Amino acid sequence: MLKKLFSNFKLMAAGFALLNVIMYLSIKKFWIGGSSFLPMIGTFGPNNAFVFAFIVNLGVIAGALLGAVIFGEFILRLPKARDIGLAILSGTLIGIGVTLAPGTCTTVFVTGMPMLSVNAFLSAAGIFIGAFLTYAIFTKNISQ
Amino acid sequence: MSFGKLLLVGFIFGVGFGFFVQRAGICFSQGLASIMAGRAKRIMTIFFIIFIITTIGFYFGGFKPVGQLRGYGFFNVLSGIIFGIGISLAGGCILGTLRQIGEGNLFYLIVFLSFIPGMALVIKFVDPFLKDAYNTKAILLGDILKIPNGAIAAILVLFSLVCLYLIGKKK
Numbered sequence: 001m002l003k004k005l006f007s008n009f010k011l012m013a014a015g016f017a018l019l020n021v022i023m024y025l026s027i028k029k030f031w032i033g034g035s036s037f038l039p040m041i042g043t044f045g046p047n048n049a050f051v052f053a054f055i056v057n058l059g060v061i062a063g064a065l066l067g068a069v070i071f072g073e074f075i076l077r078l079p080k081a082r083d084i085g086l087a088i089l090s091g092t093l094i095g096i097g098v099t100l101a102p103g104t105c106t107t108v109f110v111t112g113m114p115m116l117s118v119n120a121f122l123s124a125a126g127i128f129i130g131a132f133l134t135y136a137i138f139t140k141n142i143s144q
Numbered sequence: 145m146s147f148g149k150l151l152l153v154g155f156i157f158g159v160g161f162g163f164f165v166q167r168a169g170i171c172f173s174q175g176l177a178s179i180m181a182g183r184a185k186r187i188m189t190i191f192f193i194i195f196i197i198t199t200i201g202f203y204f205g206g207f208k209p210v211g212q213l214r215g216y217g218f219f220n221v222l223s224g225i226i227f228g229i230g231i232s233l234a235g236g237c238i239l240g241t242l243r244q245i246g247e248g249n250l251f252y253l254i255v256f257l258s259f260i261p262g263m264a265l266v267i268k269f270v271d272p273f274l275k276d277a278y279n280t281k282a283i284l285l286g287d288i289l290k291i292p293n294g295a296i297a298a299i300l301v302l303f304s305l306v307c308l309y310l311i312g313k314k315k
Binding site for chain 1: 151153162163164169179180189191194195200202205207208210217222224225227229231233239245246247249251252258261266270271285287293300
């Protein structure tokens with residue numbers, strides 16, 4: 001029964017959103033994605049804001065690990081050698097994307113749009129275009 | 145609250161986020177792929193649930209801009225496109241990448257570490273070159289539409305509720 005409860009994606013998505021709200025109301029911070037990784041290249045943000053966000057995201061990895069272990073979904077998977085180039089290329093593009101304009105990427109859908117930030121709506125449009133281009137160029141070619 | 149305590153609190157919140165993300169299977173990259181393939185029901189349900197709850201919550205906490213409008217929006221769209229291509233190739237957005245690392249998929253650890261050269265490229269080479277063209281602004285929808293943000297939020301939440309209802313009805 002517990003597994004069924006914790007496998008209800010609607011309930012879990014609501015839990016994520018509620019936690020985001022609780023964090024904002026209690027400590028005036030919210031979840032961010034992109035800029036949180038800038039401490040990895042020595043950029044810490046005003047008042048170490050990016051350091052805080054980075055620590056939150058390390059917590060996300062720990063939380064995902066916790067959920068996966070509890071419900072028996074943890075599987076250690078090593079990347080195939082032929083996929084490493086793709087991982088590096090895609091990761092580098094993500095790195096460029098998240099740095100070129102602050103408050104883009106996944107932050108758009110989770111905090112930017114609910115905050116009614118103008119940039120978030122523009123970034124969302126860009127993300128759709130990027131995803132569409134990739135789908136049109138690569139996915140369709142693969143499936144043909 | 146001291147910065148050390150703030151980091152501890154942040155980490156605990158992060159663990160909570162990670163748990164819910166893992167259980168909900170949230171990944172906007174896979175969601176976008178589903179939309180392109182004509183199977184948008186699950187990701188749109190997740191998006192609208194998050195949007196409705198978070199918007200209402202943020203209304204009570206007070207809206208403030210997340211990030212910046214750069215180059216009158218040009219750099220936001222451009223970065224979105226580059227990011228969109230990146231996550232589509234990787235098969236994982238930021239949340240998806242962090243979740244998959246937690247689930248033991250080390251492909252995403254390489255993706256995660258590869259953020260570094262991309263970020264460094266922009267910070268060290270692109271930023272100094274384009275600094276004057278950025279014309280950064282941190283603004284909300286209400287500022288440009290000249291409508292109270294609360295009213296915009298109410299309209300968007302109502303619209304999202306209708307969408308959620310219609311998605312729920314769709315088989």
